[in-house]
Amino acid sequence: xxxxxxxxxxxxxxxxxxxxxxxxxxxxxxxxxxxxxxxxxxxxxxxxxxxxxxxxxxxxxxxxxxxxxxxxxxxxxxxxxxxxxxxxxxxxxxxxxxxxxxxxxxxxxxxxxxxxxxxxxxxxxxxxxxxxxxxxxxxxxxxxxxxxxxxxxxxxxxxxxxxxxxxxxxxxxxxxxxxxxxxxxxxxxxxxxxxxxxxxxxxxxxxxxxxxxxxxxxxxxxxxxxxxxxxxxxxxxxxxxxxxxxxxxxxxxxxxxxxxxxxxxxxxxxxxxxxxxxxxxxxxxxxx
Amino acid sequence: xxxxxxxxxxxxxxxxxxxxxxxxxxxxxxxxxxxxxxxxxxxxxxxxxxxxxxxxxxxxxxxxxxxxxxxxxxxxxxxxxxxxxxxxxxxxxxxxxxxxxxxxxxxxxxxxxxxxxxxxxxxxxxxxxxxxxxxxxxxxxxxxxxxxxxxxxxxxxxxxxxxxxxxxxxxxxxxxxxxxxxxxxxxxxxxxxxxxxxxxxxxxxxxxxxxxxxxxxxxxxxxxxxxxxxxxxxxxxxxxxxxxxxxxxxxxxxxxxxxxxxxxxxxxxxxxxxxxxx
Amino acid sequence: xxxxxxxxxxxxxxxxxxxxxxxxxxxxxxxxxxxxxxxxxxxxxxxxxxxxxxxxxxxxxxxxxxxxxxxxxxxxxxxxxxxxxxxxxxxxxxxxxxxxxxxxxxxxxxxxxxxxxxxxxxxxxxxxxxxxxxxxxxxxxxxxxxxxxxxxxxxxxxxxxxxxxxxxxxxxxxxxxxxxxxxxxxxxxxxxxxxxxxxxxxxxxxxxxxxxxxxxxxxxxxxxxxxxxxxxxxxxxxxxxxxxxxxxxxxxxxxxxxxx
Numbered sequence: 048x049x050x051x052x053x054x055x056x057x058x059x060x061x062x063x064x065x066x067x068x069x070x071x072x073x074x075x076x077x078x079x080x081x082x083x084x085x086x087x088x089x090x091x092x093x094x095x096x097x098x099x100x101x102x103x104x105x106x107x108x109x110x111x112x113x114x115x116x117x118x119x120x121x122x123x124x125x126x127x128x129x130x131x132x133x134x135x136x137x138x139x140x141x142x143x144x145x146x147x148x149x150x151x152x153x154x155x156x157x158x159x160x161x162x163x164x165x166x167x168x169x170x171x172x173x174x175x176x177x178x179x180x181x182x183x184x185x186x187x188x189x190x191x192x193x194x195x196x197x198x199x200x201x202x203x204x205x206x207x208x209x210x211x212x213x214x215x216x217x218x219x220x221x222x223x224x225x226x227x228x229x230x231x232x233x234x235x236x237x238x239x240x241x242x243x244x245x246x247x248x249x250x251x252x253x254x255x256x257x258x259x260x261x262x263x264x265x266x267x268x269x270x271x272x273x274x275x276x277x278x279x280x281x282x283x284x285x286x287x288x289x290x291x292x293x294x295x296x297x298x299x300x301x302x303x304x305x306x307x308x309x310x311x312x313x314x315x316x317x318x319x320x321x322x323x324x325x326x327x328x329x330x331x332x333x334x335x
Numbered sequence: 336x337x338x339x340x341x342x343x344x345x346x347x348x349x350x351x352x353x354x355x356x357x358x359x360x361x362x363x364x365x366x367x368x369x370x371x372x373x374x375x376x377x378x379x380x381x382x383x384x385x386x387x388x389x390x391x392x393x394x395x396x397x398x399x400x401x402x403x404x405x406x407x408x409x410x411x412x413x414x415x416x417x418x419x420x421x422x423x424x425x426x427x428x429x430x431x432x433x434x435x436x437x438x439x440x441x442x443x444x445x446x447x448x449x450x451x452x453x454x455x456x457x458x459x460x461x462x463x464x465x466x467x468x469x470x471x472x473x474x475x476x477x478x479x480x481x482x483x484x485x486x487x488x489x490x491x492x493x494x495x496x497x498x499x500x501x502x503x504x505x506x507x508x509x510x511x512x513x514x515x516x517x518x519x520x521x522x523x524x525x526x527x528x529x530x531x532x533x534x535x536x537x538x539x540x541x542x543x544x545x546x547x548x549x550x551x552x553x554x555x556x557x558x559x560x561x562x563x564x565x566x567x568x569x570x571x572x573x574x575x576x577x578x579x580x581x582x583x584x585x586x587x588x589x590x591x592x593x594x595x596x597x598x599x600x601x602x603x604x605x606x607x608x609x610x611x612x613x
Numbered sequence: 614x615x616x617x618x619x620x621x622x623x624x625x626x627x628x629x630x631x632x633x634x635x636x637x638x639x640x641x642x643x644x645x646x647x648x649x650x651x652x653x654x655x656x657x658x659x660x661x662x663x664x665x666x667x668x669x670x671x672x673x674x675x676x677x678x679x680x681x682x683x684x685x686x687x688x689x690x691x692x693x694x695x696x697x698x699x700x701x702x703x704x705x706x707x708x709x710x711x712x713x714x715x716x717x718x719x720x721x722x723x724x725x726x727x728x729x730x731x732x733x734x735x736x737x738x739x740x741x742x743x744x745x746x747x748x749x750x751x752x753x754x755x756x757x758x759x760x761x762x763x764x765x766x767x768x769x770x771x772x773x774x775x776x777x778x779x780x781x782x783x784x785x786x787x788x789x790x791x792x793x794x795x796x797x798x799x800x801x802x803x804x805x806x807x808x809x810x811x812x813x814x815x816x817x818x819x820x821x822x823x824x825x826x827x828x829x830x831x832x833x834x835x836x837x838x839x840x841x842x843x844x845x846x847x848x849x850x851x852x853x854x855x856x857x858x859x860x861x862x863x864x865x866x867x868x869x870x871x872x873x
Contacts, residue, residue, distance in 0.1 A: 106431045108613040126435040134431035140424045142352055144359040149352075156348045157432040201428065211431075391712060392680060399677025516620075561632035562625065568639050573646055573711075585642040592639035599631030603624055 051120050053209050053240035054082040054105060059114035061100055061264075074100040076264040078114070082257070084208075087231055087241040089255035091248065097264035098244045099137060102213055106134060118209065130159065133207035137214040137244075139198035143187035147178050150186055151200045158205030172200040192223060199230070210234055212243045216250060228254050281309070341437050349429065349442020353416050354449040369404050369454075370461040373397055389473070390466055390487060394495075397462035398572045401499055405454055409503045410527040413447045413510040418520040426613055436608050444511055444601060451503035459496025463489055494581045495572035501593040502569035506531060508600035515608040533559065534566040541565075564596045679709035690722055693730045698722060706763070716764035717777050724757035724781045754785035775799035776809060779816070789819035807844055814852065818859075827856040831868050 061075040075097040082088045090098045103109040105116055107124050121128035141150050151173060155165045173182050176196040181189065186197060195215070202210060212231075216224045224247065231254045234241050245251055251258060252272070259269040289297070298308045376396070420426040420443070430439060466487055474481055509530050514523040540556045568589055574581045682705045689697040702719045709715070728750040735745065761778050768774055779795030782788045793816030800810040810833050817826035830853045837846040850870065857867050 103427075103613070108427060108430055110610065110612065126433045126438075128433075129431060130433040132431065134428065136424065136427050136431070138424075139428065141428065142356055142425050143423075144356045145352065149355075153348060153352055154428070154432060157345055157429065157434050159433065161344075198428075389714075392683070392714060395676045395712070396680040399680055403677050560636070562628040564632075564635065565643070567646065568643055570646065571642075585645065588639050588642045592635040592642075595631040595635035595638070596628070599627040603627050606623060606627075607620070 051084070052081045052117070053084045053119060054080065054242065055117040055120075056080040056101075056105070057115050059101070059104055059116060060112045061097075061104055061109060062112045074264050075104065075111075078261075078264070078266055080259060080266070080269070082240065082242060084240050085235065085238055086256040087235050087243065087254050089251040089258040090242065090244045090261065091246075091251060091258060092261035096261040098261055099213055100264075101261070102134075102211055102242075102244060105211070106132070130205075131208040133202035133205065133210045135195075135198045135202045135210075135212045135215055137217060139194055141186050141194070141197065141201075144185060146183050146185055147189070147193075147197050147200075148173060148182040150197060151204050154201035155204040158207075160205055168204050168206070172204045175203075176200045192219065195219065195223075203234075207239065209240045209242070212241065214245055215243060216245065216247055224250055341435065341441070345434050346438045346441040346445065349434070349439060350445035350449065353443055353446025356419070357412055357416060357446065357450045365404075365408065367457075369400065370457050373400055373458070373461055373465065390470055393466055393469060394462065394492065394572060394575065397458070397465065398495060398499060401455065401458040401462070401496075402502070405451065405458070405499065405503050406506060406531055408454055409447070409451050409506045410510050410524060410531065412450050413507045414514055414520050414523050414527065416447055416450075417443055417511060417514040418523070421613070422520070430613060436611075437605050440511065440515065440601070440604050440608050444508060444604075447507045447511065448504050451507055452500055455496055455500035455503060459493060459499075462496070463492045466492065488575065488580050491571075491575035491580045494586050495575050498569045498571040498586070498589055501590060502566055505564050505566075505569075505593050505596045505600070506534075508597040508604070512600040512604040512607070515604040515611065530563065531566075533563050537563055538565050538567045564592070568592060675709050679705050679712075679715070682708065683715060686719075690726065693726075695727055695730055698727075702760075710764075710767040713764075713768060713771060713773055716761065716768070717773060720757040720761050720764075720777050720781065723760060724754050724785050728753040728785075750785055754781050757781050757785075770802050772799040772802040772805035772809060775802065776806075779809075779812070783816065789816040790822070792816045793820060793822075811845070811849060811852065818856065823856055823860055827853065827860065827868075830856065834868070835871060 057079050059075055059078040060073070062071040062073050064070070065072050078097075078101060090101065092098050100109065104111050105118070105123055106129065110124075116123040118128040119131060142153075145153065148169060151169045152165060155169055160168055173179055176199050178193065178196055178200060181193060186194070189197060199215070202212070215231075216227045219227065228250055231241055231243065235256075243251070243255070255272065257269070257271050260267050294311060301308050373396075420429070426439070430436070467489070470487055506527070510523065510527040513526045513530070514520070517523050517526065537556075537559050541560050571581050571585065571589060574585065682701055686698055686701045686705060689701060702715075702722070705715050706719070728746075731749045731753070732746045735749075758778060758781060761774055761781075764771075764774050775795050775798045779792045779799060782795055783792035793813050796809050796813035796816055799805050800813055810829075814826040814830045814833070817823070817829065830849055834846060834849045834853060837844045837849060839846050853868050
């Protein structure tokens, strides 16, 4: 196992020209990031904070105004650097006139697979993402969820070491979000590095090892899940069946040790949890 | 930089998908319609019996139709096949793979050329077939017309079809060059038609200015002649009726001429597309 | 600004290089095509350039447009629409003066069909019996000859144009002397059919210039190959003997065939 970063960004800056007068908008401002191998890295931020621009800069879809970026030590402007990268764009659109199988096969071919290996991998990812029944249908007839699955299939067909997902759960129902979370953890377990851009803070918090927050193109916070837990200096206990008498004892016990019980309440079930209980989650879970 | 990174297999895959996409739209129907229209139209000529020149007339009509519809097809399909990737954002997914911009554009160009080549082949075969059947009929009905030879040279018909296909290739390369530079497909289509007009008419400007123009006008005509290909050069069908027909040397010279412009326009397309933000 | 300048400079350089190389490569083919395509040239005499310039503006689609108009001419011909056919005939040849068929068939329509339409429109046979019909035929024949004069500007060495002119002069204007002159010019063009020379002599004979006709045929026969069927040397010799008989030339002074 090497210690080389999956992605290493140094002073990345991107300006967009607006209008004819040469006015410039800075979308990414002197960003430096090091994303280690084998972790799930979350990129957060409000709309227009530069998340998707950063991803496009990493993939050489946009040219940086300044700074540099390496993918597993290879400069990002070399096509070779993307050989080990799988990418799912936000709201993926594909060649509508291809069937699902042709589409995944096409992307596998672009990534360098051929012959029997290509056919085997295409079958594997199509089955993995539950597209077997729709594999010979044209992509133009797919629902949004199926398009997302096809997008994931093309991103993973060449067995990449780094997976970049731009809003992978956008527009999905809670069951779909949970499927994505399960898949992300599985990708990590397989030893891959995952970089994810999302607005779903709950999901990010649940699966990411490290996170970074961008605002106006600048990095405003970066840390681990553990850093989040310690940030408030508070802890929460969840206890089943605690009587009022025992609660009094607990308060007293804490005060004797210099701590203060700030509040007591009854946590409600999360809406997502109720949704999951009442919908057929079990069936979809099997897909991952 | 990945400017010179090139893998023929990846370009071939993109070309295949481009051609497949074109074929799964309505382009084959247009091809069949054009071919059927020509075959049926020529049947109507039987009422107008003008002997041996009828064969020349059929060839002119067929190749004229081929050039007219082929030029429109090349510009529209070329622009559509390029912008459908950009507007549809499927280019983002493709270019996120280890695909260089050169490979992407080469694949698009070969796919576009595939459409134009298919059209040229279908039309040339139909023209040759129609000419053959009409010639056979005329030989039976009026054998005296062929006493001193005058039989068609079918090799010339196919050579002329090849030259027109090459003309579509040059037009496709210019369309791609424009499309890779500008953001609007409508603008690209209009500009490509402008280029077609210049290429089709520049011979006239050259001839006119060579005889009557002032020095600045001659220089301007010379510059246009240098920058834009002269499409009249691809009208080898006009040589098909000559005594010695189309010579192999003439064909390879025209092929070289077309390839020079395809290479230049293709390189310029890559130059623009390299800097394009997807 | 700097980026735009670089783009323009690179574009001019790349296309200029391609153009320079390409033009040098294709120059001989271009010259051959230019000779075949009269509409390329703007140095035609007698204002013919003006006629072709309008057609040339259609560029590569000129041929197609002309072909469609030619079909239209034939539809109008079937409908006996004289003004429509004339107008479209002029348009066809303005667009694409290269195909001879446009000129020759146009001339035939003017010389043979249109007089019949005009005579029929005036009452048919009753008029045809009088001088009006002859005047109409003469007018139309002269129109056709003028049309073929224009054709000669684009096809100056075409024997077919001279033959067509000769046919009109003899069939419509009944002028064998003028027809003889046209056949003589036809016979002098490269690739002319052998019969043009024979018909020249025949026209001279009909015009009463039998001595001239005999001299022409004797000179012609002396140069004909004996074993070429198309040359019809025997036929020429038979015509010579007929003329000698008509002129009363004694056998001792008659033409003696030289073995080649």
